[in-house]
Amino acid sequence: xxxxxxxxxxxxxxxxxxxxxxxxxxxxxxxxxxxxxxxxxxxxxxxxxxxxxxxxxxxxxxxxxxxxxxxxxxxxxxxxxxxxxxxxxxxxxxxxxxxxxxxxxxxxxxxxxxxxxxxxxxxxxxxxxxxxxxxxxxxxxxxxxxxxxxxxxxxxxxxxxxxxxxxxxxxxxxxxxxxxxxxxxxxxxxxxxxxxxxxxxxxxxxxxxxxxxxxxxxxxxxxxxxxxxxxxxxxxxxxxxxxxxxxxxxxxxxxxxxxxxxxxxxxxxxxxxxxxxxxxxxxxxxxxxxxxxxxxxxxxxxxxxxxxxxxxxxxxxxxxxxxxxxxxxxxxxxxxxxxxxxxxxxxxxxxxxxxxxxxxxxxxxxxxxxxxxxxxxxxxxxxxxxxxxxxxxxxxxxxxxxxxxxxx
Numbered sequence: 533x534x535x536x537x538x539x540x541x542x543x544x545x546x547x548x549x550x551x552x553x554x555x556x557x558x559x560x561x562x563x564x565x566x567x568x569x570x571x572x573x574x575x576x577x578x579x580x581x582x583x584x585x586x587x588x589x590x591x592x593x594x595x596x597x598x599x600x601x602x603x604x605x606x607x608x609x610x611x612x613x614x615x616x617x618x619x620x621x622x623x624x625x626x627x628x629x630x631x632x633x634x635x636x637x638x639x640x641x642x643x644x645x646x647x648x649x650x651x652x653x654x655x656x657x658x659x660x661x662x663x664x665x666x667x668x669x670x671x672x673x674x675x676x677x678x679x680x681x682x683x684x685x686x687x688x689x690x691x692x693x694x695x696x697x698x699x700x701x702x703x704x705x706x707x708x709x710x711x712x713x714x715x716x717x718x719x720x721x722x723x724x725x726x727x728x729x730x731x732x733x734x735x736x737x738x739x740x741x742x743x744x745x746x747x748x749x750x751x752x753x754x755x756x757x758x759x760x761x762x763x764x765x766x767x768x769x770x771x772x773x774x775x776x777x778x779x780x781x782x783x784x785x786x787x788x789x790x791x792x793x794x795x796x797x798x799x800x801x802x803x804x805x806x807x808x809x810x811x812x813x814x815x816x817x818x819x820x821x822x823x824x825x826x827x828x829x830x831x832x833x834x835x836x837x838x839x840x841x842x843x844x845x846x847x848x849x850x851x852x853x854x855x856x857x858x859x860x861x862x863x864x865x866x867x868x869x870x871x872x873x874x875x876x877x878x879x880x881x882x883x884x885x886x887x888x889x890x891x892x893x894x895x896x897x898x899x900x901x902x903x904x905x906x907x908x909x910x911x912x913x914x915x916x917x918x919x920x921x922x923x924x925x926x927x928x929x930x931x932x933x934x935x936x937x938x939x940x
Contacts, residue, residue: 541585542594542815548573549814565664565907567817567877572904574821587822591815598816599880600779601808603695604761607783608801609662610688613791619682623689626853627658630690630873634658634849641845646838649890652702656881656899657842657849659694660687661907665872668911672868672918679861683869686857690850690873692780698881699768699777702888714771721767722781729789746797753800754807757786776880820879820900828893829901838898843905850874868917871910877903 552569577585585591615623634657638650647653665687666675674680696715703711732738745752761782768778790800829835851870861869882899885891891899 537590538588539590541588542590544577544585545591545815545818548577548818552814565911568904568908570814570817571821571824571900574818575824575826576821578822578824580824580826585822587819591819591822594812594815595819596816598808598812598814598819600761600765600775601812602816603776603779603880604783605805605808605813606663606691607780607785608787608804609666610692610784610787611684612784612788614681615685615688619685620689622682622856623685626686626856626873627689627693629853629856630658630849631693633852634845637845637849641841646834646841647895648892649885652881652885652890653899655694655697655701656878656885657845657876658690658697659876659878659881660690660850660873661875661877662687662691664875664907664911668872668914668918671915674918679857679865679869682857683872686853686869686873692784694881695774695777695780698884699774702884702890703772711772714773718768718771718773718777718781722764722785725764726785726788729785733789743796747799751803753797754803757800757804760786774884823883824900825893825897829897831894835894835898838895839901839905842899842902846874846876846902846906847871850876864917868914871914871917875906875910877907879903 548570552566552573556564556566556569574585575581579586587595631654634654635651637657638647638652638654641647641653642650662684665683669675669680669683675684700711700715701708742752761779764782764785765775765778768781769775829839847870850873854866854870854873857866857869878899882891882896886893886896
């Protein structure tokens, strides 16, 4: 006999997920990222607000899949074919500067007693939401130029490095050295998988079958992508690494091996985005709001004071290193690059910090609150600096659903 599971809360969540894009598209919240409204809706409806919805089992399961799908789709954004040579060198130098600044900021905040886990906060601060950077650069017609590609490379390196650092330095067993060895093994397995898939593609054995089944009820490419996602995530979890690392790497692997999307299966990526953004990812954002501890944030002046402090830290840690772009950009472009690199919604790392006991509820809530402000303000300001008014179109209201990477 199957256990009784109530879908009442999930109905409310589905209704909110349906209503928010309509509000974003036609209402006064037109320029507000949909993810922000989804999180705020969860706060209002959840235990910290009206208490109408609780984080029950169906919502938890779908939210977990939503987080994995979000990181998977973020991995799809990483174009490894363009990240090479001078661009990669500049991106690595910029990230190194960011990490040094982040460590200094974390140490300073710990020294004055504002946080208890300076290294974790440093790792959180060095991330960038690649899914926000790309659509903003597209809106400003900068994506294909050298400046735009440098910004994308910098955001990509920050995305990947932040997830790796989070997985290696903050393990469940508290042994970073062992985690580093396990990550090396994980990387070898991922490279071997890429090599195997590329070799199979060169033989062309499966190509006719894939083409025949890709748009039938089998949806074979979608099923293959789903297998890749859960398989790599399971391997990461089995090695003691974070599931978000596995999900992100699965997306990056698919980007590497699937270079023929536009010609032989143009609907493949839209199908994946439809599944992720249409079903699972909104549940994750709403569940984040349900988990949000508003009482802890409002419980004292110290927690509230952390919000502008973390916001300023994001600007310093990720904004200042934009100077490495140097000769490729003038002052306005450098400022825009700094704002884009500082755009981050650190939901997953804050949750990991809570689970490991490294962050208290107030600090986690302050980090997420600073991220909410960042994803509302920074991309719009960057568009203005790049010569594009945020009111010109609505194209940047949807892509920020990629914004949480854990990052990420």
